[in-house]
Amino acid sequence: MRISDWEGGHALPEQAASDVRTFGIYRVRDYFERAGIGHLVLHHAGQRWEGVVRNPAAATGVRSGTVVEVQFSATLDGPSSICFIRALESGEYQPSQVMPTSWCIDGSDPDRLRTLIERLTTAPFRHWMEAVVDDLALLKRFFQLKASYKHHHSVPGGLLRHSLETAEIVEKTLRDAPATCSTLIDDTLRDGLVLAALFHDFGKTISHASTSPWLLRKTDHRHLSLVALAMHLPRLAELSVPAHAVFVHSLIQDALGKGYASPLPMVDAVRMADRVSTGLWMHADIQGGRLTE
Structure with a gap:
């Protein structure tokens, strides 16, 4: 989808009576200037929205990675135009709502990640996850890498898909377990x-x-997960010492393959879910249905 030329922060002249204004908040994929004209590319719903900014001065603060509030103007007989744009400061937006979806092979995967975050019931973990998904360098690798070179989920975006499947399986297991075995979770x-x-x-x-x-x-990648998150772990400890302890302990037990030795219940559910996700991929691969490039 291509956004028509934008005149930079000013209302379009002679607005038609049928003019409809809509607002949106987007992550800027790229912004650059060439021959005095700004070029804007936005992430949105797995797509790249492109537009021309003829007055670059009005796009102050808008750069790659910036979160912007945009007002669109649309008429019944003409294309949509951007009539207003503003760069948002940290705290004015929710990072999980503006993840760069067009980095993914399947634009629905970031939406699955967003809803997973929304389903978290503890404030410390929700706040922590918002900070993690606002780390664009980290997020880009998570969104684009394969889960394996030649085995399961071995396509770009496979790491995110496999990770989501594993988390969702654990989520369902934890929801059902107390009713079947009286486990306190x-x-x-x-x-x-x-x-x-x-x-x-x-x-x-x-x-x-x-x-x-x-x-x-x-x-071995199993021993690097906490290393990859090292910049964010102190923040989790600040938000909640118990939450930090549970998360770090669970990842270490999983990496060592010793969930059974944990004093916490259900830690082995992570390894179980990992195997289920892998097995389902391998079966779908044989049947010819899988995440494709």
């Missing part, structure tokens, strides 16, 4: 295990990244 444990499932392969953002040092590319 509090909200912190529930959210911690769901996020441990989401990030159980996150070390691949290091071990499978071509930009990583060769030594880390030769390191």
Whole structure:
């Protein structure tokens, strides 16, 4: 979809009676200037929206990665136009609502991640996840990498898809388990295990990244997930010491393959869900139905 030329922060002249104004908040994929004209590319719903900014001065603060509020003007007999744009400051937007969806092969996957975050029941984990998904360098690797080179989910975007499947399986297991085995699962444990499932392969953002040092590319990814999240873990500890402890413990137990030895219930659910997601992919691969490039 292509947005028609924008005159930069001013209302379009002679607005028709049928003019309809709509607002939206978007992440800027790219912004650059050439020959005195600005070029704007927005992420939205798995698509790239492109437009021309003829008055670059009106786009002050708008750069790649910026979150912007945009007002569109549409008429019954003409194309949509941008008539207003403003760069938002941190705190004025919710990062999970403006994740760069067009980085993904399947634009529905970021939406699944967003709703997963919304279903978290503890404030510390929700606030922490908002900070994690606002880390664009980290998010880009998570969204674009394969889960494996030749095995399961071995296509671009496969790491995100496999991680979501694993987290959703754990989420359902934790919802059903108390009713079947009288297991006490509090909200912190529930959210911690769901996020441990989401990030159980996150070390691949290091071990499978071509930009990583060769030594880390030769390191078992299971021991790198906490390393990949290292910049964000102090914030989680500030928000909640128990939440930090549950999350770190669960990822370590999973990496060591010793969930059964944990003093917490259901830690082994992460490994179980990982295997279920992998098995379903391999079956779908045989049947010819899978996430494709």
